Amino acid sequence: MKKIVTILGARPQFIKGAVLSRIISEKNEFEEIIIHTGQHFDKNMSNIFFEEMHIPKPKYNLDINGLSHGAMTGRMIESIEKILLDEKPEIVVVFGDTNSTLAGALAAKKIGIKVAHIEAGLRSFNMSMPEEVNRILTDRISNLLSCPTQKAIDNLREEGFVNFDIEIYKHGDIMKDAMEFYKKKSKDYSNVLEKLSIKGSKFVLATIHRQENTESATVLSEIFEALGTINKKQPVVLPLHPRTAGRLKEYKIETDVVVIEPQGYYDMIQLLENCTMVITDSGGLQKEAFFNKKQCIVVREETEWVELVEKGYAKIVGANKKNILNTFKEFLNSNVKYDEGLYGKNVGEQIYLSIKKIINK
Known part of the structure; x- marks a missing residue:
């Protein structure tokens, strides 16, 4: 064969x-x-x-x-x-x-x-x-x-x-196929919402891991200051990448957001399905947010998924506290229609x- x-x-x-x-x-x-x-x-x-x-x-x-x-x-x-x-x-x-x-x-x-x-x-x-x-x-x-x-x-x-x-x-x-197939199973395999005591609650899902955001104490501090401010309005749930965990410790950056271990796929699906929006520098998570009809704040200076920005599903804000907070407010009050056939x-x-x-x- x-x-x-x-x-x-x-x-x-x-x-x-x-x-x-x-x-x-x-x-x-x-x-x-x-x-x-x-x-x-x-x-x-x-x-x-x-x-x-x-x-x-x-x-x-x-x-x-x-x-x-x-x-x-x-x-x-x-x-x-x-x-x-x-x-x-x-x-x-x-x-x-x-x-x-x-x-x-x-x-x-x-x-x-x-x-x-x-x-x-x-x-x-x-x-x-x-x-x-x-x-x-x-x-x-x-x-x-x-x-x-x-x-x-x-x-x-x-x-x-x-x-x-x-x-x-x-x-x-191909990630659309994965989301459609595994989403049906996620409720049976995940209890992450119960473990975090956030079932039925409003919360923001965030991930930060890219080199351009983690290799500078100033940049990483700016991002986490924004997340901390948002956390006072809605809990920010942050599955913490090992690289980011190391840099937070090295730079002595403290945070009040809900820090959790990196999650399995079923748990991430449940977090995506139930959050109000996503804040990330991940390419994959931008699309996974879209697949779950959630707007995404992109903490980068550019994105490969330009169609998400063009259609209003995502917004590029960079590592800028003011831009992150302004977009958070904007997305809380927005209502967009999702193009099911986009991918x-x-x-x-x-x-x-x-x-x-x-x-x-």
Whole structure:
């Protein structure tokens, strides 16, 4: 049986991978081999997703984390290459824009194995972001680019990708499939609202983890001052990323918000479904907010999901206390209609068929 190797390493990739793994298993036309790079090593950011979402157990766990970008990516390439030489898959599937994404794509391409990049074509146009570098390089060396939006297609066209021997598709966003499938189960598997004693209460869901927000004491203080002010009006529930936890301690920043451990997917769905709005610097959570019909305050200077901003579902505020607070007030009093078809339908099935086509090409 022909093989598909899937590279996973971070929370959003576990979620996206779960959708495709389920389809590969149901079709039973290819053997899937999962490599977990270990980029997210906290149990609540990694293992719990495999347990809850019934993702097939990784055949390989590289346990590579806590290193600089160069060291992490380099070690991943070396380790993944060895596995690919042994397994000899027809294609390697990578998701998103992490170091795991780029490492998997480079390792495969260097030894002549086809690459499929899921969530291709996104651009922040901020080259200081490691994720931007990862996604651009991965797009350029892939054989199949699965784009979530028309804007992603347009970005690739403007960069000249129509001149390359690459298959480009607008499939939609695979995270929508995940949300639709697992949302039905979340109430049975999650008791997070009861544990936090917030069932039936109004609260704001927040996550902060990006390098540009956590590597400066001034920037991180500004964000947490805003969250603290909002917390006096509505409780702010903050699943705390390990990087942010370390920086808060290092910078001696104290907060009164409701700090909790990183949550599993079912718990996050329940938090999203019941919050009043979302404040985040995460790309994935911006869309998950939309899927749950919640407006999102984006604590960044740009977003890859420009359609969310254009349609009023999200607003970019930067790490600016005044902007965060003003947008919080604005969103409390706003009422928007959500475009159900914005990110496609049956996305995982479409991606699977395109991968099958590339394998058999």
